[in-house]
Amino acid sequence: MLDQAGDTAQTAPATRVARPSALRAAAFTGLGVALPEGVVGNAPIAERLGLADGWIERRTGIERRRHAGPEDGTATLGAAAALAALADAGLTAADVDLVIAATCTADHAIPGTAPEIAHLMGTDKVPAYDLGAACSGFVMGLDTASALIESGRADTIVLVGVEVLSRFLDPDDKGTAPIFGDGAGAAVLTAAPAGSAGIDLAVLGSDGGCAEFIVAPRGGTLTMDGHATFGAAISRMSQGALDACAAVGITLDDIDLFVFHQANARILASVADRLSLDPEKVVNAIGEIGNVSAASIPVALDHARSQGRLHAGDRILCGAFGAGLTWGSCVLTYGAAAGQAVPA
Numbered sequence: 001m002l003d004q005a006g007d008t009a010q011t012a013p014a015t016r017v018a019r020p021s022a023l024r025a026a027a028f029t030g031l032g033v034a035l036p037e038g039v040v041g042n043a044p045i046a047e048r049l050g051l052a053d054g055w056i057e058r059r060t061g062i063e064r065r066r067h068a069g070p071e072d073g074t075a076t077l078g079a080a081a082a083l084a085a086l087a088d089a090g091l092t093a094a095d096v097d098l099v100i101a102a103t104c105t106a107d108h109a110i111p112g113t114a115p116e117i118a119h120l121m122g123t124d125k126v127p128a129y130d131l132g133a134a135c136s137g138f139v140m141g142l143d144t145a146s147a148l149i150e151s152g153r154a155d156t157i158v159l160v161g162v163e164v165l166s167r168f169l170d171p172d173d174k175g176t177a178p179i180f181g182d183g184a185g186a187a188v189l190t191a192a193p194a195g196s197a198g199i200d201l202a203v204l205g206s207d208g209g210c211a212e213f214i215v216a217p218r219g220g221t222l223t224m225d226g227h228a229t230f231g232a233a234i235s236r237m238s239q240g241a242l243d244a245c246a247a248v249g250i251t252l253d254d255i256d257l258f259v260f261h262q263a264n265a266r267i268l269a270s271v272a273d274r275l276s277l278d279p280e281k282v283v284n285a286i287g288e289i290g291n292v293s294a295a296s297i298p299v300a301l302d303h304a305r306s307q308g309r310l311h312a313g314d315r316i317l318c319g320a321f322g323a324g325l326t327w328g329s330c331v332l333t334y335g336a337a338a339g340q341a342v343p344a
Contacts, residue, residue, distance in 0.1 A: 025196040026146035026157075028332050030091065030188030032084025033302040034077045035289070036068045042178065049174045056178045057287075061265020065181030065290030067166040072182070073107045078162035079120035081184035081298070085158060086121075089188040093121045097154040099128035100145055102137025102161045102294040104216075104323070105168055106130065117160060134214070135261050135322025137161055137294035138185070139202060142318070142330055145189050146199035152191075160186040161294035170221040179264070180222070181290030185298025197313070197333035203243040204328040205236070214323035233267050233321040238274045240319045240329030248331050252277065254315060255331070257304060261320035262286040262296045271319075283309070293322065301334070310334060 041064045042056045057063055068077070078101055086092060099121070101114035114128035133140045138161035145157040162184035171177050192198055213229050216222040237260055245251055258281055260268055265286050272282045285303035292299055297318050304310040312335035319329040 023150040024152065024194055025192040025198040026149035026189045027192040027196060027198040028187055028334055029190045030085040030087075030089025030186075031298060031301055031305065032081045032086070032088055032186045033299050034080035034084065034184045035299070036066045036072045036077065036182050038067045038069050039064050040067050040181075045178050048171060049177065051174065059266075060179055061268075061284070061286050062178060062290050063287045066183055068164045068182040072164065074101075074103050074105055074113045074162045074164050074184075075107055075116035075120060077164070077182070077184035078103070078113060078117040078160040078186070081162065081186040082117060082121050082158045082160050085186040085188045089190070091156065091188060091190075093123045095156050096121070096123045096126055096158050098126055098145070098148065098157045099123065100131055100141050100157065100159050101128070102131045102133065102141045102159070103163055104132055104134045104137070104293060105163045105165055107164075109218075113162070114160070121158070133294070133322065133326045133328075134324055135263065135291070135293045135296060136204075136320040136324070136326040136328045137322070138297045139318055139320045139328035139330055140204060140326070142187070142189075142199055142332065143202035143204060143328065149189055149191050155191045157189045158186055159189060160184060161296070161298050163293040163295050165222070165291075165293060168216050168222050170223075173221070173223070175226050176222050176224055179291050181292050183289060183292040183295045183299055185295045185302060187298055200331040201244075201247045202328050202330035203240055203247055205326070207325045210325045211323070213325060216323075230264065230267060232325065233261075233263055234270045234274065236321045236325075236327040237261070237267075237271050237319040237329070240327055241271070241275060241317055244317060244319070244329035244331050250315075250331070252317075255281065255317045256314040257310060257316050258282045259297055259300050259304070259316055259318050261322070262289065262300050263291050263321070296320070
């Protein structure tokens, strides 16, 4: 349980059993992003909320965010990101065995978003389902998808993180209106021989006792206890990074790039400071995209790639925290080819 300041209770860390060596590996072989065309700067939001010039950027690190237009939806954005990821992996829709969509802003209560994404991708006959873990959805999806590949239940999975949060915001709420944006990111995971580099064990958690920190009632708008969320995010993502490295048998020094959920630039800085991380190894993309929830990590990965900071074979630590409360961290090797040895 977390208290209102976000402190971690004194409980033993979760124990994860190491992956049996006989299992196949799940390689991260494709990455794609789709962002709406509509760019919203801080000025109109600040004017509506009566905020001083520069207040939003100082408090959040956000300079602009994308908002979906009438033609955009979770399914259309998700499908565009998925197809871009498949192209990046050198694959087509015919190669896909499963589509997972991590989202908390589905176009409809029923049906789910993933089947429509699969249809728009041209993969009508494959299984497709949604995963709801808010901002932690992509990390939890990595864990789910890699387990299915490792066990032989699938060979190629497209994992999509997609949100259209602008449709769930109160434009007069200064705690949420400046923060959240829209977008989609996707990864392609493919089977590789046992011992190959790929997705390592994730360390996941939840605490429904703190669900009131971030809430969007059905038919309502998103509300957030910013102070409690701020403290809890720093605590859980910092500890999660340590736990994920421990689960794999490495240290923070073995990580090439840290890709945390892009919730707030001050949260990113606080996590880096708490863990004594080199700021150059911590991806900060929030200034351009805002908080895009489940799409945050793949969009941040793509941001790092566009800057020349992400390379095949890099060892990445991904960490997220979101409503639920949920959290998760995992270590992965980006772009590892099938048969490539796990880094020492």
